[in-house]
Amino acid sequence: MFSTASGFVQVKPARMPWFKHYQGDKLMTRVLPDPSLVKEELIKKYPPKVAKKRGKAIVVNDPSEIPPVQANIRTIPGIITQRGCSYAGCKGVVLGPTRDIVNLVHGPIGCSFYAWLTRRNQTRPDSPESENFMTYCFSTDMQEEHVVFGGEKKLKQAIQEAYDLFQPKAIGIFSTCPVGLIGDDVHAVAREMREKLEDCNIFGFSCEGYKGVSQSAGHHIANNQVFKHVVGLDDEDKGGEFKINMLGEYNIGGDAFEIERLLEKCGITLVASFSGNSTINQFENSHTADLNVVMCHRSINYMAEMMETKYGIPWMKVNFIGAESTAKSLRRIARYFEDDALMARVEEVIAEEMPAVESVIENIHPKTKGKLAMLFVGGSRAHHYQELFGELGMETLSAGYEFGHRDDYEGRKVIPDIKVDADSKNIEELKVTPDPEKFNPRKSEEDLDRLKSEGLDIREYEGMMPDMKKGSLVIDDISHYESEKLIELYKPDIFCAGIKEKYAVQKMGVPLKQLHSYDYGGPYAGFTGAINFYKDIDRMVNSRVWKLIQAPWEEKASRLEAEYVTQ
């Protein structure tokens, strides 16, 4: 039903910058359509109300004067969205990667089944005997009788059985849609069973799928409950210098392993990771760290802010995606600690790691430079991965988040201007105050101000848009229709999204890189990860297989040639 790219040649290329494009050694220039005309094209087919609403979520970027983007707003029914639900954000994203919690899903079987091992969070237990429940799927498998008469009794029994079988340190209970509707009180059940079982921490999450507008609500709910019920339970000083927590890194494809390797090499102590390759004891002990570094701002900024308020631990945004960003992030951590030896060690590590990266990029860059990318994924990846494409000499034409908020696009400075609508109001905001005993500001406000004035952006996130070119298109919660139109109009060399988009895009002859699951590869973080990513993208954009699509007996489309104008 989608006509081919007739719009592509009709749209005037007048105002869009020309991108340099190479084929082999030959410099070509690809003519790209005017982004504001593209925007019109994307919403033209929608009914008027839909067009109006979607129009606010599609903006032409100008990094010098960032336009507002509609984000974290309800998806229009029937539009075919990438988004999932609150439960997915809570159980799947934030709590899923912790290996020694029994994650018990209270509800019909599907919710637990679909979140069973599918996110590729890797974990490395200390020994063959250490706990690892991540390969297991636990559910109360709610039946009709429980929907009618209530499911609390079954939930209690299921907790008891999980305890009897596995003696876990902790059990998390995750509410699915019917649970909230029938009024099962998972928090009361958690309290009761915690008292009964004594040596097992049990806590509930009201993360019913209908809460909020996307996975994002679930992240917030997960942050709240882990903060309330787990963080701060273990005060033991486990030693080590330069103690940090890594927030919002979920160890997909082993990213956290690579970051752990680098931190260790630099002599930085990782107290807790939220939550890739983590244990519950790391969470309990995390308030003993002296700095929180935040990878995925969207999913975990709540935790960073609450820990600062309660315990006095400052936070800082980092990005270990991209070799340059990794180096920069390590340097910024060292600068925070203001320790000369650490700063020197970080420089040594960077100097040791970079040659391998440089030798690979030297080979690959000529084959990837000038190629065009689009990224529609997550709440931070669509931003972070632009770094890696930049290192490959590729341009990001268009990007957007699946469940980001305006601050993830425009920077935290817009937070006071964000209107809190009914859907956000339903998500609890914890009232956090300094802990009477454990609050201990790691740095004075004066020191923090001084560091900030020296360029260390503490408590800051500038968002995606300042890093994107003028004229690039920023699209929040992109619909399937819009994705296909964009591909028709721009003909990118690679499209980044998730599994639901993968094969539709590839059917259009464009390789799709999954940035949730990494197409079962990775790691992509840190220096080793950057090398992996360069190689994978080179493989994908230069694969012979895309050139074989047309059968030799079919007429060669002249359309392909028309795209290129030799300079």
Add this chain to the structure above:
Amino acid sequence: MLLRHTKKEVMEREALTINPAKTCQPIGAMYAALGINGCLPHSHGSQGCCSYHRSTLTRHYKEPVMAATSSFTEGASVFGGQANLVTAINNIFSVYEPDLIAVHSTCLSETIGDDLQQIVTKAKDDGKIPEGKKVIYAPTPSFVGSHVTGYANMVTAMAEQFAENTGEKLDQINIIAGWMEPADMREIKRLAKELGATIKLFPDTSDVLDAPQTGKHVFYPKGGITMSGLKSTGDSKSTISLGCFTAEPAAIALDKKCKVQFKSEDIPVGLRATDRFLMRLAKAARVKIPESVTDERGRLLDIMTDMEQYFHGRKVALFGDPDDLIPLTEFLVDLNMKPVHIVSGTPGKRFEQRMRDILSDSVPDANIKNGPQADIYLLHQWIKNESVDLLIGNTYGKYIARDEDIPFVRYGFPIIDRIGHSYFPSVGYMGGIRLAEKILDVLMDRQDRDAPEESFELVM
């Protein structure tokens, strides 16, 4: 060990399911709906349901799986999902232009009591369903049955909401496909053609979930039964349903509505289930089974006789869906194998009855369980108590196979770590050859791996 906490001692559980051998209804409804030409499945519930189902089906097929959602928020959950569904119907017909939308419910919309029929009528009254287009609906509460039930419910909806008895009988036989792969549906059509029988197969996901790479995304691929084809099933001479869990309910509905009599058969996996299916079809269509098909049977049988020594007495553990497991177990018994542990998360008394019948003389004391707590965790415990030579099940079986070092054949849904299941049939005699080959491959690879050097065999 990946499943290091699984203990040998079996403790009776009443409330906790661990590592389920089933999932929920809506995904089955979504899969079935993709077997209608020009259809966009629609999930009436929270966004997560649709996202999870599309993701799982996509991982299984490595194909685009298009479907829409009502995107419930807390407000919709309180006030009802009518506005969301009517809006969705309007948007889908405006933007994605399907011939029809197949709506299924979810645990959320069922719990709040949304009435799909009433909402679809409202959408029609409001002029949101264009002329010539259609919206069908199936209730698929996730807290009843399993994904198998959801498939059956959507196929039943097809029969109930499309079939018409015009009074003029058509010279065609309905074949209602139980939950099987696109390749299986293609094979059923090929066999019918070999027999010279005219059939209407529904649903039919061949040429939908195995679409070719052409450089163009065809949003509605060419496969699937057409709306007019579905309508005509009410005038067919008779119906054969394949699978008593996934296809028979639709056959009953069609009989009730249009007086088209039906016979219930198994999905034709293995020799004898294929024999029964072909005889049934030949009789219904008044055709003879041609020599070409008898030759196919002979080829399968030839492998069964020639390789008998490698199958004989080997113990098998299986998990999956009733309609798959019933004929598969029969086939394994015909191969002189011993299915000793069998679980299915899908409830239903007929499963155990059929299994006991099939195993009555070969493995009368087999462990068989389906329904609540009949999960892969229990199967693993049984294996720890009585080891097996072969494990057959969906991708999740690989964790047991690795921990226990058991040869493993992937069969069922979902298979998300290998390809082939959607391209090569498991049904019919050719499908039997493929299954036998897959089983032999893993058993013989194991023999090669473990053989002492002096008895490492060149010829096997």
